[in-house]
Amino acid sequence: MQKIRTRLAPxxxxxxxxxxxxxxxxxxxxxxxSGGEFILRxxxxxxxxxxxEYEDDAKExxxxxxxxxxxxxxxxxxxxxxxxYIEKMLENGSAYVSKExxxxxxxxxxxxxxxxxxxxxxxxxxxxxxxxxxxxxxxxAKDTQTPxxxxxxxxxxxxxxxxxxxxxEDHISNTPRQILIQQALGCPTPKYAHLPLIxxxxxxxxxxxxxxxxxxxxxxxxYPPEAMFNFLALLGWHPEDDREILSKEELVSEFSFARxxxxxxxxxxxxxxxxxxxxxxxxxxxxxxxxxxxxVPKEWxxxxxxxxxxxxxxxxxxxxxxxxxxxxxxxPKDYEAGLLIxxxxxxxxxxxxxxxxxxxxxxxxxxxxxxxKEGRGEVLWPLRVSLSGLKNSPGPLEIIEVLxxxxxxxxxxxxxxxL
RNA sequence: GGCCCCAUCGUCUAAUGGUUAGGACAGCGCUCUUUCAAGGCGUAAAUCCGGGUUCGAUUCCCGGUGGGGCCGCCA
Numbered sequence: 001m002q003k004i005r006t007r008l009a010p011x012x013x014x015x016x017x018x019x020x021x022x023x024x025x026x027x028x029x030x031x032x033x034s035g036g037e038f039i040l041r042x043x044x045x046x047x048x049x050x051x052x053e054y055e056d057d058a059k060e061x062x063x064x065x066x067x068x069x070x071x072x073x074x075x076x077x078x079x080x081x082x083x084x085y086i087e088k089m090l091e092n093g094s095a096y097v098s099k100e101x102x103x104x105x106x107x108x109x110x111x112x113x114x115x116x117x118x119x120x121x122x123x124x125x126x127x128x129x130x131x132x133x134x135x136x137x138x139x140x141a142k143d144t145q146t147p148x149x150x151x152x153x154x155x156x157x158x159x160x161x162x163x164x165x166x167x168x169e170d171h172i173s174n175t176p177r178q179i180l181i182q183q184a185l186g187c188p189t190p191k192y193a194h195l196p197l198i199x200x201x202x203x204x205x206x207x208x209x210x211x212x213x214x215x216x217x218x219x220x221x222x223y224p225p226e227a228m229f230n231f232l233a234l235l236g237w238h239p240e241d242d243r244e245i246l247s248k249e250e251l252v253s254e255f256s257f258a259r260x261x262x263x264x265x266x267x268x269x270x271x272x273x274x275x276x277x278x279x280x281x282x283x284x285x286x287x288x289x290x291x292x293x294x295x296v297p298k299e300w301x302x303x304x305x306x307x308x309x310x311x312x313x314x315x316x317x318x319x320x321x322x323x324x325x326x327x328x329x330x331x332p333k334d335y336e337a338g339l340l341i342x343x344x345x346x347x348x349x350x351x352x353x354x355x356x357x358x359x360x361x362x363x364x365x366x367x368x369x370x371x372x373k374e375g376r377g378e379v380l381w382p383l384r385v386s387l388s389g390l391k392n393s394p395g396p397l398e399i400i401e402v403l404x405x406x407x408x409x410x411x412x413x414x415x416x417x418x419l
Numbered sequence: 420g421g422c423c424c425c426a427u428c429g430u431c432u433a434a435u436g437g438u439u440a441g442g443a444c445a446g447c448g449c450u451c452u453u454u455c456a457a458g459g460c461g462u463a464a465a466u467c468c469g470g471g472u473u474c475g476a477u478u479c480c481c482g483g484u485g486g487g488g489c490c491g492c493c494a
Contacts (some may be wrong), residue, residue, distance in 0.1 A: 011493080011494045013494070016446095045493090045494060046493055046494070050491065081453095098492095107492095108492050122424095125424070125425090128423075128424085130422070131422080134421075134422070135422095135493080138491095141492090142492055143492095146492090147492085148492070148494090149493070149494050150494095168488090169423095169425085169487085169489095170428095170487095170488055170489065171488095171489090171494095172423060172424060172488075172489075173422070173423055173489040173490070174489075174494090176423095194424085196425080196487095197487075197488075199487080203486065203487070204486090204487070204488095205487080205488075234432085235431075236431090236432095236442095238431080238432055238433075240433095241442095242432095242441085242442050242443075244431090244432095244442085244443055244444090261425095261431090261432080262426085263422080263424090263425050263426060263486090263487090264424095264486090264487065264488090265430090265431065266430060266431075268431065268444070268445080270430085270432075270444060270445055271431065271443080271444045271445080272444095274445085275444090277457085281457085292454065293487095304462075314456075314457055314458095315455090315457075317457055342453070343453095354427085371453085375453090376452085376453055377453045378453085378455090378465080379453080380453040380454090381453040383453085384453065384454070385454090388454095390455085391454065392454050392455035392456080393455070394454095395452090395454085395455095
């Protein structure tokens with residue numbers, strides 16, 4: 001039995017797309033489930049458009065996601081190999097130098113296409129049959145030293161003994177061409193699995209105009225990588241039961257092509273946020289502090305950070321949210337004095353309650369007992385506003401816990417002075 | 420336009436000939452509650468259309484419609 005070997009083959013011409021990331025996940029899950037290998041191959045045959053920084057982005061983002069590869073290749077390092085095969089194809093007549101000029105330039109190398117039907121079994125879609133007649137003699141290399149995508153990909157898949165090519169649906173129409181090349185070269189045809197596309201709100205292929213399309217952007221926004229992995233795995237796939245929160249290990253053991261969807265799936269940020277909140281909620285105190293700290297101004301570090309991070313752990317969808325949510329903790333917010341008044345309460349009573357709370361804080365008394373007696377809204381609302389300056393915020397006692405008595409007292413006294 | 424792929428609530432999906440068509444996100448309502456969020460409970464919401472096949476179609480077949488992808492000396 002052939003060893004399972006899958007690959008993710010991005011081209012470094014832009015930031016790694018989430019669609020690539022999802023394809024990477026499926027390649028990874030299938031390989032790991034089968035005890036096989038997952039390969040990362042950078043397809044940079046187009047030197048004009050390829051950039052090292054994009055290769056770095058892809059690697060960094062993939063590692064962040066939790067997709068580590070067993071082997072790494074870069075097509076620009078393999079030029080001699082391709083040249084050798086181009087020569088071979090020229091010799092055996094499966095390719096030829098085309099001199100006719102279409103529009104711009106000079107000689108190129110074309111594949112000698114005999115036409116005829118090509119069939120392949122797609123694991124997800126079943127049999128696909130295409131008449132290759134109208135493909136014509138397509139170009140497979142710019143010159144004897146410069147292969148183009150189809151040739152390089154076919155050669156590499158064969159040489160690296162890729163058993164399963166798992167990629168986006170947008171490659172279905174490339175497959176017959178690649179099979180033709182395999183046949184001319186005497187290479188085996190791998191198994192194919194074409195994944196449904198990830199779509200934007202308008203159901204077209206997810207792209208920049210839909211907003212964040214790069215995996216690294218989600219890293220920058222502070223989504224936990226486990227949440228992103230989980231979310232992406234659920235786009236076009238579903239386990240046998242109703243679980244939606246699954247660890248990487250669970251995904252590996254549950255994965256099956258039989259449960260991969262055929263239709264495209266819209267990238268729903270709200271569902272991502274929901275999954276993300278679930279992961280963040282389960283973080284330990286140390287973890288939440290560490291993660292949130294990366295999205296915060298230097299001045300906030302230390303001091304109240306720990307308690308604040310803990311307080312907002314259940315209230316953020318991504319780590320970067322903390323900066324806005326917890327801002328009032330670190331930078332007291334100005335507010336209208338009127339905001340301090342609860343419903344129909346009087347200014348005098350409000351002031352009285354705040355003064356009493358100050359006493360209680362100083363003496364270590366129980367604020368809740370007092371609030372219970374005087375009316376929770378009448379006491380708690382102005383207290384909370386004086387501490388946060390906000391219409392909406394966490395509860396006052398929680399804020400005091402984060403702020404400490406001294407600063408809490410200062411803020412309440414400031415509120416009293418405003419009244 | 421040509422070729423190819425696809426089609427269950429708004430969204431992600433379950434149900435591979437027999438279910439009151441299930442779950443989740445989002446929405447809405449109630450509850451909790453000083454506010455917001457979270458939580459708990461509840462509610463509304465779908466088989467694209469037309470033909471077959473069958474005792475019976477979400478499920479199988481055909482046709483339509485709709486959506487998408489690909490049509491580079493990019494990948």
